[in-house]
């Protein structure tokens with residue numbers, strides 16, 4: 001049975017008063033257990049998401065003989081009143097008013113084998129989703145956003161005349177492309193986006209194609225395409241990267257869009273501080289007066305009743321105002337057992353997409369892109385070797401490339417296979433992977449440098465101590481799944497930006513100073529050895 005047939009059964013199986021809501025709706029596609037349904041407006045979407053959902057999902061599940069859930073997207077072109085009555089001069093297109101608005105993005109992402117991970121992100125922008133395929137695709141020099149006229153009730157201000165991805169720095173802009181509307185630093189500071197995490201730097205493969213396509217659709221039509229979008233998957237597979245990429249792309253399409261990225265840990269800390277300092281209304285403004293809220297690692301809210309309550313209201317306020325919410329999690333919502341039902345239930349209103357570990361080809365493509373953006377030289381066979389050794393976590397994959405190139409640069413040796421083998425031999429032991437904890441890292445680092453754990457967590461800024469602390473933070477980032485805020489907490493309650501700085505600093509020092517490279521390598525060996533003994 002295909003989705004069209006199943007939809008006919010849905011229509012036949014509903015009482016007339018419910019069926020009326022579906023008159024102008026359309027099934028779009030079925031991806032695994034998610035059926036995407038397009039409706040003409042937000043009001044109808046609300047009805048489907050709340051009143052009709054149980055019946056729709058029941059009939060669809062019966063038709064397919066397995067559990068099916070629906071995700072509802074708004075496509076105003078389905079509204080019969082908006083159909084053109086007579087030929088008129090071609091208007092400037094709006095993202096949501098054309099036939100097949102988001103659908104081609106998602107569908108082609110799932111079915112088009114040519115949309116491979118080796119293609120740069122430039123491709124989708126040249127053929128934006130609002131553009132029927134037969135129309136001539138604009139050149140890259142013609143900014144993608146130029147094709148979008150402001151929407152009615154446009155909450156985000158005017159789309160800019162910019163290509164996406166310009167925030168990734170002047171280097172990433174093609175020659176002749178216009179300059180960003182706002183200074184990149186100001187834009188990023190406010191939205192708190194990492195300039196490196198854009199769609200341009202994201203490599204698409206079969207493991208993340210659906211999540212990527214949905215993320216693009218959401219960024220092109222915030223609050224309309226899928227709300228919320230939830231991205232889940234194991235650590236280090238690119239969830240944070242996609243959240244930031246959505247933020248950048250929204251900002252490049254809609255001038256003045258208020259985008260806020262926050263990890264759930266920061267949200268929690270912010271909330272606790274707001275209560276302590278009696279600044280609840282400031283807190284609420286910070287998270288509710290936004291057009292797009294990107295909230296990372298929602299699993300952190302498990303068991304935190306009061307913060308969940310606050311997030312529930314934040315969610316409702318934003319959703320009711322058609323503001324976009326994007327959530328990431330390390331598990332599917334169903335498996336977030338210590339999260340309140342009403343929150344999990346809201347997460348299921350939108351589109352749930354997962355990211356799987358990348359296959360070998362994708363891992364090689366990621367390394368190739370990483371080497372190019374970081375200006376690291378490594379021949380293809382070395383990239384393939386690293387990709388074959390590090391199979392699950394992309395953060396580890398990148399870490400391995402950094403170590404190999406750093407070792408080569410310190411020794412003034414070319415990056416070749418034998419060198420890569422030496423460096424990775426200790427980094428990636430054969431057999432099962434022992435679990436490394438932050439206390440092992442801190443304990444080993446402290447004893448290696450002749451310090452105490454208190455020293456590592458304290459405030460002394462002596463040079464040896466600062467380097468030791470930064471190395472320990474770097475290793476926590478590379479060898480554990482702990483998030484930035486969590487690592488900060490372990491080191492005397494430091495801010496997550498301190499951990500980010502430490503990570504960058506040690507990466508750089510490893511390729512400049514042999515002593516630092518040796519210290520990191522020796523410590524890694526000791527820590528892994530200890531982990532194996534446990």
Ligand SMILES: Nc1ncnc2c1ncn2[C@@H]1O[C@H](COP(=O)(O)OP(=O)(O)OP(=O)(O)O)[C@@H](O)[C@H]1O
Nearest residue numbers: 201202203234235236237238239240241366394395
């Ligand atoms: N498809 C991809 N293309 C390019 N880089 C990627 C891709 N996926 C992940 N990365 C890179 O891998 C690193 C880890 O990704 P990220 O931090 O987004 O993972 P995550 O899923 O959010 O992990 P965690 O749950 O631990 O926070 C980042 O440097 C990111 O840029």
